[in-house]
Amino acid sequence: MGGNHSQLTEEELEDYKELTYLTRKEIFHTFKVFTNLDPAGVKKDKYIRIPAETILNLPEFKNNPFADRLCKVFSSQDDDKLSFEDFLDMISVLSDDAHPRKKAEYAFRVYDFDEDGYLSREDIETLVNKLTNTKMNEREINSLIDSILEVADLDKDGMLSFQEFEHVVTKSMDFKNSFHLRL
Structure with a gap:
């Protein structure tokens, strides 16, 4: 060794x-x-x-x-x-072999910037700004957040629970490939 x-x-x-x-x-x-x-x-x-x-x-x-x-x-x-x-x-x-549910669990925690157990509009806005490097104007960001919530916010409470987040992201191959790191 x-x-x-x-x-x-x-x-x-x-x-x-x-x-x-x-x-x-x-x-x-x-x-x-x-x-x-x-x-x-x-x-x-x-x-x-x-x-x-x-x-x-x-x-x-x-x-x-x-x-x-x-x-x-x-x-x-x-x-x-x-x-x-x-x-x-x-x-x-963050490895390729990690279970999608485990990836979703940690991604949710990473994206829950205020650490309140939900992805609020503010969390999603921070997420979008980090992903786009703030290249979108406020109207575009709000429209995107509205679209995300329309699709993912199943109980229509204006925020995403872990279950709602998991429901959407585990169906996406893009998510599996994006929440990843190789040393």
């Missing part, structure tokens, strides 16, 4: 393989990427929590408009830092 991999025990590897959508090789690669973020820190303590701003410097996150939210949602201690297990969970959910 050598190098960075020797810090992972066989038992940990088996647990990670069982608990994620990743192969052994992908787990090793993820550990290598995580270790390279702070080699001395990981060598000293493999349970180190690396600041989100360090993780956001990875090329894979540079152009992702939701990178900061991903780190926030996957931080198990809500401290803007990620442990290797947090990082591994994130990479697992």
Whole structure:
């Protein structure tokens, strides 16, 4: 095994393989990427929590408009830092092999900017602005939000619950391909 991999025990590897959508090789690669973020820190303590701003410097996150939210949602201690297990969970959910329902669950949390358990008009507006880089005018944004709510807001309460969000996105191949990251 050598190098960075020797810090992972066989038992940990088996647990990670069982608990994620990743192969052994992908787990090793993820550990290598995580270790390279702070080699001395990981060598000293493999349970180190690396600041989100360090993780956001990875090329894979540079152009992702939701990178900061991903780190926030996957931080198990809500401290803007990620442990290797947090990082591994994130990479697992964003992998090609993750179950669509699991992807939908985390996407919902990422898109719920005010963290109230619903996607409100404001959440959807923030989502649209991040996706379009605010290239739409207010009328176009409101029209798009109205269209989204018309299709997805089944109970017509003006916001999307997780069940409504899941109902729409799990039917979309575009969603599976867009909520994805490869290291």
